[in-house]
Amino acid sequence: MAVLLAALTSVFYGVFDFAGGMATRRAHVFAVAFWSNVMGLLLSVLIASIYHLMFGATVTVSDLAWGALSGVAAVAGVVFYYEGLAKGQMAVVAPVSAITLALVPFLFGYLTGERYALLPWIGVVVAAPALWLTVATATRQDRPGKAVYGLGAGLGFSLMFIGLAQVSGEAGMWTLVPFKCASVASAGVLVRVRQIPLGLPRKSLFLAFAAGGSVLANLTYLLAVRFGPLGLVAVASSLYPAVVAVMAFLVYKEKPPPQRIGGLFLSLVALSLIAL
Structure with a gap:
């Protein structure tokens, strides 16, 4: 159940992040981030209320504090990520952030007492090259020194x-x-x-609101870590770049290069091994 929910988290992140990426083609990324989070806030109130009515809840100040700190960390990750992309370093920033997001929570879980069987360990090892191949691009302007942006983004999301x-x-x-x-x-x-002006073209505003649906990924992630260990759930949840690649093919008819196809295949292998 935990891995299934984590896989669903990847799907939600991939689909709604893709919508946000489409919105930023004609609008500033931070304006898109603002409006997507406004929609996400409205949806979060609705989700929390419905969940409370159905199952009940007893929330503490500590729970609310962790939620707020996580929200700040998420925005920090976005800032680092898009600052890196703005400097033309996607080939370095994207894969470094993806690998960091997969490995840091996994190591945190292990260091805090989580233990995993052999097959999930192999799945985690496979996930690293899977993520790299899925999001990496080759350009002549690659500068490894800019990996700090990817590291910052990955740490924020972690x-x-x-x-x-x-x-x-x-x-x-x-x-x-x-x-x-x-x-x-x-x-x-x-x-x-x-x-930055908050006014957006109608299409970009619609896509920004659609991107607010990423709160569904937060919902499924919260459920996943209640059923399974943080480390493995985090790795399975971080495979969303594969979903973005599939969305790019479906929407823009972008033909994925061979290494990206390999990354998609390895992502499925990693997820299967973690599930086992």
Whole structure:
């Protein structure tokens, strides 16, 4: 069940991140981030309320605090990621952030007492090259020194994963509300400091609102870490670049290069091994 929910998390992240990426083609990324998080906040209130009515919940200050800290970490990850991409370093930033996101929560789980069987270990080892091949591109401007942006992004997203995993199972989904509140506030500060206009073309605004659906990925992730170990759930949840690659093929008819096809295949192998 945990791996199934983690795989669903990857699907949600991939689909809704792709929508956000489409929105940024005609609008500033931080304006898109602001509006997507506003929609995410509205959805999080709806999700938390429905979950509470169906299953009940007892939320503590600690649960809310972890949610808020995770929201700040998520925005920090986005800032590092897009700053790196803005400097033309996608070939370095994207794979480094993906590998960091997969490995840091896994190592955190292991160091805090989680133990895994042999096949999941092999799956984690396979996941690293799978992620690299799926998102890496070859350009003449590659500069490994810019990997710091990818590392910063990966650490931000990793802290988000680790923070959300600290929430108690009795908290229901109320943690998503401070998570999105912190994300909206952080994105709002960035927009204000950089004096970025919040007005978006109609299509970009629609796509930004659609990207707010990524809160569904936070929902399935929270459920996944209640059923299974953080380390393996985080690795399985980080395979969303494969979903983005598939979306690019379906929407833009982008023919994936051979190494990306290999990455997609290895992603499926890694997920299967972790599930076993």
